[in-house]
Amino acid sequence: MQDELIVDQGSGDRDFVASLEKGLLVIEAFDANRPRLTLSDVAKLTGITRAAARRYLLTLTKLNYAEFDGRYFSLTPRILRLGYAYLSSASLSAQVQPFLERISEETGESSSAAILDGDDIVYIARSATRRIMSIGLGVGSRLPAHCTALGRAILAHQPDDVIDAYLQRVRLEARTPKTITDKAAFRAVLEATRAQGYALVSEELEYGLRSIAVPVVHRNGKVTIALNLSAQAGRVSAEDMEGRFLPLLRSSSETLRYML
Template identity: 45%
Template sequence: MTQTATGQNQVKSFARGLDVIRSFSGNRPRQSLTEVAEATGLAPATARRSLHTLISVGYAGTDGREYWLTPRILDLGFSYLSSQPLTAIAQPHLERLSHTVGESSSLSVLDGTDIVYVNRIAVRRIMTVAITLGTRFPAHATSMGRMILAGMTPDELDTHLDDVDCHRLTPNSVTSHSQLKKVVRTARDQGWCIVDQELEPGLRSVAAPVRDATGRTVAAINVSTQTAVHPLDTLHRTFLPAVIETAQNISADYAAAYRSIA
């Protein structure tokens, strides 16, 4: 009989250690024990044990007053990336795409209600927040997120939206589930998606889906640019055909790789 994640197979101390790791961020690169305990909701003694366990295996450091993550923590993220053939397959395609259009390109997958960047070719910084591997954004407000949502069945989308808060990020943001369903249906019908200044003012992007051998959407790619650099017409006329072609090529190579190991 299969055990659930909340059953006897759960290791609570391991889960607490992951909570401690996630408490560090660009805004909190170094924290005191009290700050870690407050950020995670753990008792100070529990947070301290987790921190010192991380230190013992080389994932964290301390000067006796503050704690921080070490570069070795990247091993955890790269373990995922190295286990995913899609990221390796997509890399040269994204490089060619960025070279062709002269803008940054990315590959993202869905994780909960967010997209997570797993490939990125950066040409210039386009947002106030630096985008790197592992960066997360609300899926509903991004072109890649909407493209992945467009691959869901109506029932799957309804279930997904139960956890989505369509809060306003910019004056252009979609702020209701009914609006979101409409734009997702449009993305599904046309096979691509453009989001214009809904995630951040001055940012627009175009995305297309990446599919596996069964035709299921497993990821999405995009090209992003600033409104001051390229007008919306350029996205339709130049970027869109290149993004669609690249997504189709990645999908074809991914499907071929899947068939070769199946």
């Protein structure tokens, strides 16, 4: 999720409901790193006034999508209904899941599928054999695209103007000292990723984590989803990932392109 959320009033579109947009931004202000927020926090993150933020938060609380302890607001499990509406109506996750389970079974490592949403990746399916990150990941989890193999595998196959716009607006935040934060260097990494057809990221998201990802190239040539395998860097070398894991990922990707 971006550090700051900018509200676009959409004044040129008579069908655009600005109040709905603001309400969704209030919901999106909460994430794994910010599970509890004050009224001031929400106003700052969304860019809306305190008075407006208060109305949206109290409405969410009255509808049982949020709760308030006198100082902090937090989302309730009822909010999962919004995500489940997508999962239950979309076949994408269901189609990908068997492939991830087979990959994990054959390798003994965790595998995932993700799409790009703004400047983040969002996990749409996952088969975890062990916990290898300090944070728990599941369907719906978000991570910055720039320091993940999944994000790079998707970004590298976007049109040049999309990549240019991404690099103009994003801040390449350092998650570890190994994270690439120079935009020229990052562009070169994306070019190399596109040329070789996969992304390999070693300890740029988190110490001790290595991941390899491949795009799923649809029949129309577009890339909206990627598959990955992640492992502890101390157990699996980059060479092992390229030699053992890459062929399996590519095989699954090639099959999925004719299914999705």
